[in-house]
Amino acid sequence: MSAHVLLAYALCGPDRGKCLTRDDDIAGALRAPAAAWLHLRADHPDTSSWITDHLTFLDVPIRAALQAPETRPRVTRIGDGTILILRGLNAERGGIAANMVSLRLWIAEEGIVSLARRTLPEVVAAADVIETGRGPDRVGDFTVSLIDRITTSVEAHVEALDDRVDEIEAVIIDGPDPELRAEIADLRRDCSLLRRYLWPQRDAIAGLSRTGVDWLTPPDLRHLDEAHDRMMRTVEVVESMRERLNVVREELTNEMSERLNRNLYILSMVSALFLPLSFLTGLMGINLAGMPGTDWPPAFWVFCIFLTVMAALVGG
Numbered sequence: 001m002s003a004h005v006l007l008a009y010a011l012c013g014p015d016r017g018k019c020l021t022r023d024d025d026i027a028g029a030l031r032a033p034a035a036a037w038l039h040l041r042a043d044h045p046d047t048s049s050w051i052t053d054h055l056t057f058l059d060v061p062i063r064a065a066l067q068a069p070e071t072r073p074r075v076t077r078i079g080d081g082t083i084l085i086l087r088g089l090n091a092e093r094g095g096i097a098a099n100m101v102s103l104r105l106w107i108a109e110e111g112i113v114s115l116a117r118r119t120l121p122e123v124v125a126a127a128d129v130i131e132t133g134r135g136p137d138r139v140g141d142f143t144v145s146l147i148d149r150i151t152t153s154v155e156a157h158v159e160a161l162d163d164r165v166d167e168i169e170a171v172i173i174d175g176p177d178p179e180l181r182a183e184i185a186d187l188r189r190d191c192s193l194l195r196r197y198l199w200p201q202r203d204a205i206a207g208l209s210r211t212g213v214d215w216l217t218p219p220d221l222r223h224l225d226e227a228h229d230r231m232m233r234t235v236e237v238v239e240s241m242r243e244r245l246n247v248v249r250e251e252l253t254n255e256m257s258e259r260l261n262r263n264l265y266i267l268s269m270v271s272a273l274f275l276p277l278s279f280l281t282g283l284m285g286i287n288l289a290g291m292p293g294t295d296w297p298p299a300f301w302v303f304c305i306f307l308t309v310m311a312a313l314v315g316g
Helices: 022-033 049-054 059-065 121-131 139-174 180-209 218-284 299-314
Strands: 005-009 036-041 074-078 080-086 103-107 111-116
Touching: 005 022, 005 121, 022 036, 022 049, 022 111, 036 049, 036 121, 049 059, 059 074, 059 080, 059 103, 074 180, 080 139, 080 180, 103 139, 111 139, 111 299, 121 139, 139 180, 139 218, 180 218
Parallel strands: 036 111
Antiparallel strands: 005 036, 074 080, 080 103, 103 111
16 A cells, blocks of 8 residues: 555445555545545645546546645535535644644545545544444445544534633633633634634535435435534534633733732822832932031931821821
């Protein structure tokens, strides 16, 4: 198997669940009536030439859509097949989960060709099930199960973010913590990234059920409707989190402004109290001839009493 060919399986027939390793076998399986699945590494330098050499049955627009550098979730029917572009959570170590990974698929009755630039756990899970021989044996079933896995992962991630927003709201109510500002900014960034991809993904799932392709059976369409409904609820939760985080940020900003104003008020009061006294003590501390009281012993105590009276007047 070439380095850019990550996964290749027969989905049905006598070889169901068999891993295909030879390039010619993979190309032949995708042309045969029995469904097969091929998953390629989109960012490998040899992927484009491999597709051109072995997947000649794919039209040029299909190849271009599968290898486009920038994609957003969408669905487009071309003949009896469909281009479906989805987004899954970024599971790479040290990456931002909300910076979702593009999964491009060409789906036809004969098989599925998919590409991704990074590893998607949902794709790996689909391969593990197929290897057991109990995986989906139709392209429609495979597509619906893959969408379900991606939707489940996104739901769990958004639910975890929502729970964290609840915790932050409780902390802000009890007593705002300035150290939460960075985390709130990260959560707002995640919500913006999720919103950018989940809105069109919701529409892509709904659009897939309306393509009218033969390989989607009535049960498949019912599962797609359920996935669309779940994605719609997830989008609503993301929108709610964005609004709540804006309110939390404003509340934190207002509280910090109030604290700053209180501190400035105290500082101004201290300054107003001691500035005149500092002026007088500085003036009377001039060590020059002619200073009044230098030859009068009670002068120091009289001056102290004068400063005390003046401080009381200013403080009052």
